[in-house]
Amino acid sequence: MIEPLRLVVFDVDGTLVDSQADIVSSMTQAFELAGRDVPPRDTILQTVGLSLPQTMRCLAPQASAADQDALVRAYKTAYRNRRVAAGSKASSPLYPGIAALLRTLRTIDPLFLGVATGKSRRGLDALLEAHDLKECFVTTQCADDHPSKPHPSMLLAAMSETGVDAGNAVLVGDTSYDIAMGKAASISTIAVTWGYHARSALADADVIVDSVDALATALTPWTEIRK
Secondary structure, three states: OOOOOEEEEEEOOOOOOOOOHHHHHHHHHHHOOOOOOOOHHHHHHHEEOEOOOHHHEEEEEOOOOOHHHHHHHHHHHHHHHHHHHOOOOOOOOOOOOOHHHHHHHHHOOEEEEEEEEOOOHHHHHHHHOOOOHHHHHHHHHHHHHHOOOOOHHHHHHHHHOOOOHHHHEEEEEEEEEHHHHHHOOOOEEEOOOOOOHHHHHEEEEEEEEEOOOHHHHHHHHHHOOOO
């Protein structure tokens, strides 16, 4: 029996890495530079996962399109400066147990791993390189190339690149945007509760998990080799 190809796609911020310090600090600098009231921390974190233009439309809805674009540029500059200051060490740490899980999953054949993130390509590549994870993922989809979540474009591209059909793919994420994206792509969804959206916001996920060990168990249908 030939095993079908399978695909596990991970969100990044709030799922693989705890980037809230970088995100909140960079957003604070962007709004302060623009002379605008800084949104509350929780409000900022609720937008994690969206593309930056969509984020600014949510956080500064009264601002003109030009001012929102300026906020996007200021945020990118602040975030890049934090990354440069961190040097070769990532400023956004991996959640405990994530590195080991990814490296275990990488050894399973015929399983592919992918990423779907609101990060830029530059930011994603820098993060994966800093954590020595670039070789774990065969497909990496980011905001530079796709509409913002919850549009399914990232997942459709990941499936196309790997040749995996929707029935053999699953998305792992921490926000309602991730879950809605998975549903729009007709793939299974697993929500993790250690990220930035409350458990109540994740109710539409097929499975909700509270730990990396529980995530490994929830992924069994995609990792178990059928005899």
